[in-house]
Amino acid sequence: MEPDQTQIEPLTLGEQRRAELVGPGHSFATVTDKISSIVLTRKTTLGFLGAFTVAFGLAMMLFYTLAYVVVVGVGAFGVNVPVGWGFDIINFVWWIGIGHAGTLISAILLLLRQQWRTSINRFAEAMTLFAVACAALYPIMHTGRPWLAIYWLFPYPNTMGLWPQFRSPLIWDVFAVSTYATVSALFWFVGLIPDLATLRDRATARFARFAYGMLAMGWRGSAMHWHRYETASLLLAGLATPLVVSVHTIVSFDFAVSVLPGWHATIFPPYFVAGAIYSGFAMVMTLAIPLRVVYGLEDFITLRHLQNMAKIILATGLIVAYGYMMEAFTAWYSGNEYERFMILNRLKGPYAVMYWALIACNVIAPQILWFGKLRRNVALLFAMSLVVNVGMWLERYVIIVTSLHRDFLPSSWGLYSGSKWDWSMYIGTIGLFLTLLFLFIRFLPMISIFEMRTILPQAEVKEEGQ
């Protein structure tokens, strides 16, 4: 290759890449108008109302379940000796894991200067926030007496002089999840401020202008403000990156620090973090594919975005598959009879169907993503993302239930299945999640408008003499 050609190549490639991120012919004005009109002028359709009603109905079912469990007690759930961690912990880990993709997109991909994150980061962050809200409900209800949980969980000077036990991973979890929820909310809100100002300036209804104006806090896009804003965003991204890794690491400590076969494994932290990102990206895809069709956002969430996400799903899926392999290998290599029994029981015991279903969903199914042609098939990607969501739920089910239901003492062996209240709470949290998501799409810009402006070719400053 000629030397001057090598200099030119990456530039043109970069320009091509940039062009793939936004459809052709967009300007600052069209990007702004297109995204803000979804909130400000688009009519609330019957389809939206219908879907919202279903989601809201399920959320009401959740609240009914919560009220029932508070009145009757945790006996309403299927947990009992020996399986004390049932749906509550399965669903807690499932939801928290889903949340992780939002932080990965907004923080890690920002630090890595992956511009394609721009159009998906806002609703992925919203997804994080709502998923964490759903996740937090489970351990709180699982304490049995949520109204007393505050002194078990949080260090505050109470009249009994009690303090939480800081050597317990469960307390680490409280700190990790509450910090994660707070930082995610801050990150999301800070990202919204300039867009709220856009909505303030474009809204025609008096109340909307007032409400968006108050939320925008008087943002006026001053140069120095932007400068500090960018510093704050970068620092938040730098803080959220180790945070997101720490959160699922600590979630995995809930298991790994115990001495149960199948839980007491050093591979758990990286294996859980990879699984979290894997399931989270699947959920982002589950949400992004219908959204881009319904709201006509194919120009902003392009095939390239979906392909990139598919690649991340494939990569993290392989890490998760390695985790499964190592679990089996370690059980055999350890020579420990309890470990060996645990893995054989997983493969052939009463929950074998779930184990093999999880292998089919999480290990075999994503292999189709090796093929570019299949990665560009949107319907297939959507189906794929649902399969991964199911697979990751099964994974947590298998990890939690198979290790617990065969206790060290065969006299206390038992079987577990979720009660109808377990199921109504699980489906209810999906309803709550979708309700919050629908409200978010209706009232806030689901794509970051100001970041979309920055990736347009005309955003570049051309200095004189250059």
Place this chain on the structure above:
Amino acid sequence: MKLKRGPQHSIYGLMAEFDNPSALVAAARKAREAGYKKMDAYSPYPIEELVEALGQHHDRLSLLVLMGGLLGLGAGLTLEYWAAVIAYPMNVGGRPLASWPAFIPPAFETTILFAALAAVLGMLGLNGLPMPYHPVFNVERFALASRNRFFLCIESRDPLFDREKTVTFLETLEPREVAEVAY
């Protein structure tokens, strides 16, 4: 920021509107070369070159975040030590009361929490937000600053400010429009 009123300050400043970022950066640079200091530029997205063109870059935000993080680390460790050793000592398998390796995860989380709060509150505080009212909002076309237009405002506090001369100067920058910013 204090807004001074006086006979020579009957308006907040003069604002020129541009339709692309390069024009705004060039205008800011020229205004600075002409000796103006009290001015600000407004854009619909962050423009790196702008802060430097306006000649204002000192920033204490990073330092604030570092202090927030260190404070969080100290607060987390102190809380754990105090709870586990002084307020509620409990013998767990004969391990030392101040079992610091177990204290790392919560202390790490409080470090991140305090640093993140410092980043957000520090950014808002240094920017003087929330500030629902500001004179620049009096210019009708300023609503486009959050859409597709770029503005440069020379403030009347500037010693060089003179209504006529500054208008003439701004006109030389080839803006779309120059407007007076009322208080």
